[in-house]
Amino acid sequence: QKEVEQDPGPLSVPEGAIVSLNCTYSNSAFQYFMWYRQYSRKGPELLMYTYSSGNKEDGRFTAQVDKSSKYISLFIRDSQPSDSATYLCAVVDSSYKLIFGSGTRLLVRP
């Protein structure tokens, strides 16, 4: 079993839709969770990071962590074509290493 599981998509939505991206993880000891956005031919860009359970909001983006079910989510409101990218969830392990999910490719149609 992979430590972080993520549906690879692709996920195609119309402009303005609410997007929900999800990951599950296996190790209950993980405390820090991140979401990265990666455009084609670019390095990953940090979108959100959260510590432990709860929600964190930043503009149109909301990150949610449910430690009881080992489930992390990223919600994008009022999605735009410029949001079309690959979204990667990641956790930090006890050695400060990032463990990534496989990434979900999102396409927002105009």
Added chain:
Amino acid sequence: SAVISQKPSRDICQRGTSLTIQCQVDSQVTMMFWYRQQPGQSLTLIATANQGSEATYESGFVIDKFPISRPNLTFSTLTVSNMSPEDSSIYLCSVPPRGTYGYTFGSGTRLTVV
């Protein structure tokens, strides 16, 4: 967060040759990480580079293939040695910024081996 300058941004190399990738950080950092992203795949950690000590490699990666240097707290290099087409990937360096766990990434080196 830190700013990372990574070079080269891309290269096309002949099999059997080696390529050295450089990462320069605008602040001192204890740890630097090197990742590989194969086509259509997520990021896989190659090794952790600490200044003043040998790099620590993840399972499946060896020093002879991916030698790493870390001469000071702002710079590191990764060499991809004796390349084969299977080494065609994006290689990225990363650092953990101070005070947060929002790791920063370089823009990546897109390597094609022919």
